[in-house]
Amino acid sequence: MSIASDLLANLLAKEDFFSGLSQQRRLYEAAKTAIHQQHLGAGTKLPSSRDLARDLCLARNTVVAAFEQLSNEGYVSSSLGSGTYVADLAEMKPIADQNNHLDALALTSATAQVAALSRRGAHITAFAAGPRFEIQPFVPGDADFSNFPFKLWQRLQNRVWREARSELLDYADAGGFLPLRLAIAEYLRVSRSVKVAVENIVITSGTHQSLDLCAQLLADVGDTAWVEDPCYWAARRVFEACDLRLHPIKVDAEGIALGPEDLATDPRLIYVTPSHQYPTGAVMSLARRRELLDVAVRKNAWILEDDYDSEFRYTGRPLASLQGLDSADRVVYMGTFSKILYPGIKIGYMVVPSALADPFKIALYDLQRPGQLMVQAALADFISQGHFSTHIRKIRQIYGARRELLRKTLVAQFGTQLNQRVSISSEESGLHLVVELPDQVDDVALEKLAAESGISVKALSTYYLKAPVRRGLLVGYAYVTPDKIVYYGKLLAAVILSGVR
Numbered sequence: 001m002s003i004a005s006d007l008l009a010n011l012l013a014k015e016d017f018f019s020g021l022s023q024q025r026r027l028y029e030a031a032k033t034a035i036h037q038q039h040l041g042a043g044t045k046l047p048s049s050r051d052l053a054r055d056l057c058l059a060r061n062t063v064v065a066a067f068e069q070l071s072n073e074g075y076v077s078s079s080l081g082s083g084t085y086v087a088d089l090a091e092m093k094p095i096a097d098q099n100n101h102l103d104a105l106a107l108t109s110a111t112a113q114v115a116a117l118s119r120r121g122a123h124i125t126a127f128a129a130g131p132r133f134e135i136q137p138f139v140p141g142d143a144d145f146s147n148f149p150f151k152l153w154q155r156l157q158n159r160v161w162r163e164a165r166s167e168l169l170d171y172a173d174a175g176g177f178l179p180l181r182l183a184i185a186e187y188l189r190v191s192r193s194v195k196v197a198v199e200n201i202v203i204t205s206g207t208h209q210s211l212d213l214c215a216q217l218l219a220d221v222g223d224t225a226w227v228e229d230p231c232y233w234a235a236r237r238v239f240e241a242c243d244l245r246l247h248p249i250k251v252d253a254e255g256i257a258l259g260p261e262d263l264a265t266d267p268r269l270i271y272v273t274p275s276h277q278y279p280t281g282a283v284m285s286l287a288r289r290r291e292l293l294d295v296a297v298r299k300n301a302w303i304l305e306d307d308y309d310s311e312f313r314y315t316g317r318p319l320a321s322l323q324g325l326d327s328a329d330r331v332v333y334m335g336t337f338s339k340i341l342y343p344g345i346k347i348g349y350m351v352v353p354s355a356l357a358d359p360f361k362i363a364l365y366d367l368q369r370p371g372q373l374m375v376q377a378a379l380a381d382f383i384s385q386g387h388f389s390t391h392i393r394k395i396r397q398i399y400g401a402r403r404e405l406l407r408k409t410l411v412a413q414f415g416t417q418l419n420q421r422v423s424i425s426s427e428e429s430g431l432h433l434v435v436e437l438p439d440q441v442d443d444v445a446l447e448k449l450a451a452e453s454g455i456s457v458k459a460l461s462t463y464y465l466k467a468p469v470r471r472g473l474l475v476g477y478a479y480v481t482p483d484k485i486v487y488y489g490k491l492l493a494a495v496i497l498s499g500v501r
């Protein structure tokens, strides 16, 4: 989906955006808003009416009629064969219809606020994920930080401070604190079958920064990035902010499912979550892993493997990484301590192919000036002294039991009739499960309804870049204690029942 389609889709998805008016009028108003607020700047080429109709799931006539109206009023200009372009508002005559709600809006403070931003800045801020999810029952992705071993951590930190090594107060160069990189290398070799030497490890401030560095160092403006559809919102945001062209690829029970139309494009980056697709939970099959590695070699593309929660596998052994199968050095592997320890620790890592190791370390140092060596030192001790593995074992048990309890609670509440119409994701890993709903159910409305009962679930359809979307709810269980799982599980089941009946 192009940036313009994405922008318009986001505006149209807002429930109160000219609700009650025709599709044509809503699209016209959305485009006008985007032009006034300079999210669609002068000279921007709009997608063809055919592409826009497909991306927004509208009839082509509707799009053509909305374009015509915009053209009549001078917001866009079209010439046969070359496409439709946004006009320069500065050159426009005063707008006739000053009573129009949106024109007024555009001329007020909103415009003044965004006018100072670059076009990219305006785009990023307009479509940011918004205020952080309230931490309340079933918020997807959040762990239960009350299990964090505070005392032990304090002891390790104290020891580092007592040693008073002044060099640890400096910026972190050479990819991060060596003992931490050694400890991570050992952990990845044993637990994730990653092929790694310590030189290949670059410590970052988390997966977001890892993705940003990859986008900046491995792709140029306008290059194509293949992403899973549905996709982790932050990967999408980072790539968009780097002006990459996103090509969404559908996901099925075996993970990313390449079709002929995908293979006809040439990606520079391929972003995947093979161990536990975010958000559907699908585990990429071995055949698909091999296929993807082959394609990456043929297309000369880089695979970015986001292994964000593979530690949370509740039955059987954790799956080996995709990187471990790569014999052509096409995979950049990414991990994070956000989920196992706590998000605010802001430490993640990449395992990059040898040819990329020095350029990545140089760029990280020049662009970001990383630091936090004291925390990195405490973390190195935490891992090498065996506390990390112990902690993983402990929380894995806790979250596994919570997952089972949530599933049982929902199944019992749904009853036979509903259990035939909805399905609960069955893979035994991660920090959330997906309750899949029938296609006609409005999952966004259910998300809002659940919020009224103090429950933070997330609509599956909002993670998609293009139609057709699947409907469902992401329900996180790690953060919620067992008594609350039963109480809020019943409330959530009632919300779902009200939408599916």
Ligand SMILES: Cc1ncc(COP(=O)(O)O)c(C=O)c1O
Residues within 6 Å of the ligand: 141, 205, 206, 207, 208, 209, 232, 273, 278, 306, 308, 335, 336, 337, 338, 343, 347, 348
């Ligand atoms: C798919 C995915 N990747 C990575 C992360 C972690 O990102 P970070 O290390 O920047 O906290 C998350 C966190 O929610 C995630 O859901």
